Amino acid sequence: MADESTNLSDFDDRFEEPSEDPLFSIGEDPDRVDIFSRKELLKVGHVPESTRIVGRDDEIEAVAAELRPIVRADPPNNVMIYGKTGTGKSLVARHVTERARRAAESNDIPVGTVYVDCAQHNTQTRVARTVTRTLNENEKTQFDIPRTGIGSGEYYDYLWEILDIAYDSAIIILDEVDRLDDDDILMQLTRAKESGKADCHLGVVAVSNKIEYRDQLNERVKSSLREEEFVFQPYDANQLREIMEHRRDAFCEGVLSDDVIPLTAAVAAQEHGDARKAIEILRHAGELAERANASRVTEDHVRNAQEWAEVDRFEELLRGSTTQVKFILYALARLSEEDPETDAFSTSRIYERYGETADQTNATVLSEHRVYELLKEQAFLGVVESTRTGGGRGQGSYLEHRLVQDTGIVLKSVLRDSRLKELV
Numbered sequence: 180m181a182d183e184s185t186n187l188s189d190f191d192d193r194f195e196e197p198s199e200d201p202l203f204s205i206g207e208d209p210d211r212v213d214i215f216s217r218k219e220l221l222k223v224g225h226v227p228e229s230t231r232i233v234g235r236d237d238e239i240e241a242v243a244a245e246l247r248p249i250v251r252a253d254p255p256n257n258v259m260i261y262g263k264t265g266t267g268k269s270l271v272a273r274h275v276t277e278r279a280r281r282a283a284e285s286n287d288i289p290v291g292t293v294y295v296d297c298a299q300h301n302t303q304t305r306v307a308r309t310v311t312r313t314l315n316e317n318e319k320t321q322f323d324i325p326r327t328g329i330g331s332g333e334y335y336d337y338l339w340e341i342l343d344i345a346y347d348s349a350i351i352i353l354d355e356v357d358r359l360d361d362d363d364i365l366m367q368l369t370r371a372k373e374s375g376k377a378d379c380h381l382g383v384v385a386v387s388n389k390i391e392y393r394d395q396l397n398e399r400v401k402s403s404l405r406e407e408e409f410v411f412q413p414y415d416a417n418q419l420r421e422i423m424e425h426r427r428d429a430f431c432e433g434v435l436s437d438d439v440i441p442l443t444a445a446v447a448a449q450e451h452g453d454a455r456k457a458i459e460i461l462r463h464a465g466e467l468a469e470r471a472n473a474s475r476v477t478e479d480h481v482r483n484a485q486e487w488a489e490v491d492r493f494e495e496l497l498r499g500s501t502t503q504v505k506f507i508l509y510a511l512a513r514l515s516e517e518d519p520e521t522d523a524f525s526t527s528r529i530y531e532r533y534g535e536t537a538d539q540t541n542a543t544v545l546s547e548h549r550v551y552e553l554l555k556e557q558a559f560l561g562v563v564e565s566t567r568t569g570g571g572r573g574q575g576s577y578l579e580h581r582l583v584q585d586t587g588i589v590l591k592s593v594l595r596d597s598r599l600k601e602l603v
């Protein structure tokens with residue numbers, strides 16, 4: 180592994196000036212048209228200002244009502260926001276929390292706010308560390324909180340002191356809260372005041388796309404959380420269109436063809452009304468136009484960007500699957516392509532094609548039974564649909580399998596695996 184402290188500028192310098200490196204030469208193409216003017220508006224994680232937030236007024240008002248007491252130095256209510264991915268949960272949580280902080284501060288009430296992505300910080304220690312280090316106001320507390328070497332208990336000790344010294348209230352957003360490996364953190368935070376650990380009001384805004392999350396919490400956590408729940412509904416095509424219209428200025432004037440935003444909205448609405456997907460497809464369509472040196476972003480760029488997004492999503496679904504599983508899916512995809520009249524294929528037919536595929540790349544060929552088991556596993560994951568047929572007279576019943584996703588998408592995705600590339 181490379182030494183962490185290796186300075187890249189120490190590497191052998193073959194190009195005197197960075198601009199001389201042909202790999203990075205931008206070139207002055209007189210016909211080149213700029214596509215983006217403020218691309219950052221389409222970046223994942225960008226928090227748009229309030230004028231760009233569309234169609235969530237009721238939700239913003241509802242969440243704000245729970246946090247409003249902090250403006251009068253009263254305790255806020257805890258909030259739980261559920262909803263499918265890309266429905267604006269994190270956005271609303273962050274937006275309302277920030278506005279609450281500003282409103283309280285204009286009344287001279289200091290409010291601390293922290294955003295924790297629990298997918299990244301999924302242990303009690305990591306969450307406690309992030310919250311403590313973010314809220315630590317060094318000039319007021321004189322604490323220098325270590326990054327490593329102490330456990331959650333010590334972080335909490337610091338935290339309670341920081342809260343007492345620096346704040347009247349604090350709001351902690353726990354995004355993707357279902358990814359936490361331990362719900363004790365919720366107990367610690369929601370009971371801090373009543374258990375006398377801190378004198379500051381603490382509000383938790385928890386966000387999850389798993390509606391069943393609450394049922395998994397233990398009774399003590401549930402009773403201390405006593406939260407207000409909100410469920411965000413997916414966006415329809417009109418709302419998605421509005422959301423993108425409000426970021427149109429990410430592009431240079433006149434480069435978006437008229438049908439680009441409506442088409443992107445229609446595509447994302449079919450998916451399940453995911454605003455993130457819509458914004459990603461729009462950005463990628465622009466990048467494709469840029470790479471092709473086109474002067475406008477067109478419907479074709481959107482369609483290609485949509486396919487790219489689907490291949491990406493399918494790849495995500497296969498993350499962690501072995502190359503053998505990809506051989507099996509490749510075999511099934513090829514069969515479906517070669518024989519479009521047939522809707523589903525028996526295990527033995529897939530096995531035969533799989534054997535040829537594995538042979539071609541000199542990979543180990545698994546037994547038919549193992550392939551059957553792997554197909555059943557893929558059916559469980561929703562990649563394959565397996566149905567039992569009656570079979571003919573004298574034949575027993577057997578399983579037939581078909582791909583759930585479009586064949587082209589599956590092929591593009593599995594062929595990204597370097598072992599399968601040689602099949603092309």
Ligand SMILES: Nc1ncnc2c1ncn2[C@@H]1O[C@H](COP(=O)(O)OP(=O)(O)OP(=O)(O)O)[C@@H](O)[C@H]1O
Pocket residue numbers: 222223224225226227231232233234235262263264265266267268269270271387388422454455458
């Ligand atoms: N109402 C809206 N107005 C403007 N932009 C929005 C709106 N809703 C979502 N977005 C944008 O869509 C993207 C996804 O939103 P967000 O991250 O809030 O979704 P989420 O529901 O938290 O999704 P996940 O569960 O996957 O985290 C962000 O870039 C966000 O800015």
